[in-house]
Amino acid sequence: xxxxxxxxxxxxxxxxxxxxxxxxxxxxxxxxxxxxxxxxxxxxxxxxxxxxxxxxxxxxxxxxxxxxxxxxxxxxxxxxxxxxxxxxxxxxxxxxxxxxxxxxxxxxxxxxxxxxxxxxxxxxxxxxxxxxxxxxxxxxxxxxxxxxxxxxxxxx
Amino acid sequence: xxxxxxxxxxxxxxxxxxxxxxxxxxxxxxxxxxxxxxxxxxxxxxxxxxxxxxxxxxxxxxxxxxxxxxxxxxxxxxxxxxxxxxxxxxxxxxxxxxxxxxxxxxxxxxxxxxxxxxxxxxxxxxxxxxxxxxxxxxxxxxxxxxxxxx
Numbered sequence: 401x402x403x404x405x406x407x408x409x410x411x412x413x414x415x416x417x418x419x420x421x422x423x424x425x426x427x428x429x430x431x432x433x434x435x436x437x438x439x440x441x442x443x444x445x446x447x448x449x450x451x452x453x454x455x456x457x458x459x460x461x462x463x464x465x466x467x468x469x470x471x472x473x474x475x476x477x478x479x480x481x482x483x484x485x486x487x488x489x490x491x492x493x494x495x496x497x498x499x500x501x502x503x504x505x506x507x508x509x510x511x512x513x514x515x516x517x518x519x520x521x522x523x524x525x526x527x528x529x530x531x532x533x534x535x536x537x538x539x540x541x542x543x544x545x546x547x548x549x550x551x552x553x554x555x556x
Numbered sequence: 557x558x559x560x561x562x563x564x565x566x567x568x569x570x571x572x573x574x575x576x577x578x579x580x581x582x583x584x585x586x587x588x589x590x591x592x593x594x595x596x597x598x599x600x601x602x603x604x605x606x607x608x609x610x611x612x613x614x615x616x617x618x619x620x621x622x623x624x625x626x627x628x629x630x631x632x633x634x635x636x637x638x639x640x641x642x643x644x645x646x647x648x649x650x651x652x653x654x655x656x657x658x659x660x661x662x663x664x665x666x667x668x669x670x671x672x673x674x675x676x677x678x679x680x681x682x683x684x685x686x687x688x689x690x691x692x693x694x695x696x697x698x699x700x701x702x703x704x705x706x
Contacts (some may be wrong), residue, residue, distance in 0.1 A: 418573045425580040432587030443610030444670055444698035449690045450683075482678075524679040531605035531675035533682070535702050541609035552683060 445537050448519070448549035483533040506539050514533075515544040522550045573593040601626055605675035607701040620698075621652055623689070627674040629681020642688050649692035669695040 486499040489508045500508065512518060522536050531551065540548050566704055585623050613620070625631055630638030631645050639645050649669075656663035667691050673682050 410702060411568075418577060422573060422580065424579055425577060425584055428584045429580055429587070432584060436587055436590065438590075440604075441703045442604065442700055443607070443612040443703045445607070445610055446696070446698050446702045449688060449695070449697050454611070524683075526678065526680035528679040530673050530677045530679065533679060534605040534607050534675070534699065537699070538607040538609045538701075540701050550683065550686070552679070 445534070445541060446546070447491060447537070448521075448547055449548065482527050482529050482539070484528070484535065487536065502535060502539050505536070509540065509543040509545065512543075512548060516546065519547040519549065520545050520546060522548065522552045524550060525553055560701040601632065602672050602674045603627075603676070604672060604700060604702045608703070608705050610701040610703050612703065613621045617668065619658065619663075619666050620670050621656075622700075623649075623669055623671045623685065625671065625673040625677055625682065625685055627676040629677050629684070631685060642684055642691075645685060645690045648688060649694065653693070664693040665695055669694050669696055670698050670700050672700045681700065 483500075486501065487505050488498060489500060489505055494508075498504075509515075520540050522533065522540070524533055537548055537550075623631065624633075626638065628638075630640050631648070632638055633648060636648075639648060650660075652665040652669070654660045656667060658666060671682075671685065671689070673685075686697065
């Protein structure tokens with residue numbers, strides 16, 4: 401009787417077919433590895449919000465930095481045709497007659513001793529490409545200026 | 557069997573596939589999860605500008621919404637046509653605030669709007685959206701960029 405039981409047990413021994421499952425898993429793995437594109441790391445710049453204006457024409461807007469209680473007030477002016485041609489920098493004791501590159505702007509900003517007491521408004525032409533605005537903002541932030549706002553160019 | 561019977565069974569070398577399978581399935585799960593975690597509100601149609609000084613979100617930053625602006629200056633939203641009209645954009649942003657679990661008033665005060673704008677968009681379009689954010693009542697705005705040397 402015990403021999404018969406042994407034979408029956410041997411007959412119903414279950415073998416799990418792992419190989420096809422492994423094949424499928426490797427196919428899935430290779431699919432996901434090949435289609436995997438890690439997203440580039442993103443970061444952000446905090447900025448001063450402009451004052452709401454009923455006018456829809458940006459060029460008619462006055463200087464619109466929200467934070468006007470800072471000790472000093474600096475304006476960066478941007479001239480371009482989409483691309484960044486040059487920038488000018490003005491504020492207390494500074495004229496905006498010099499045409500500066502971004503490196504020149506960085507030098508001007510580096511000469512300000514207390515960047516935390518300064519508000520910078522970046523004035524832009526309407527057709528300025530956004531990446532150029534970010535480049536200017538990047539220079540300001542690299543020199544420690546946290547209070548940075550943007551504005552369309554004011555008519556002079 | 558004819559060459560020694562039980563002796564062959566004892567020497568049969570079968571690789572243990574179970575741990576290999578475990579590892580492969582774990583890798584598959586990882587890639588599936590990572591692939592699905594690409595958030596819907598971070599549109600891949602927007603090519604961000606690059607900046608070295610952009611700061612990544614910290615663990616403290618929990619209340620934020622994304623605003624995507626494509627290279628034509630249109631606001632991209634899920635399931636809707638791209639928006640260009642400032643009043644339409646303002647209405648959309650207000651409805652987002654109303655749907656926020658914090659409640660509309662608190663959402664407007666505490667939620668940070670992160671603007672993901674295409675690097676080739678023009679300033680007039682960017683500024684139009686920024687002004688709409690302000691008019692809608694939000695207090696905090698950040699401009700997003702890819703972290704890297706520009």
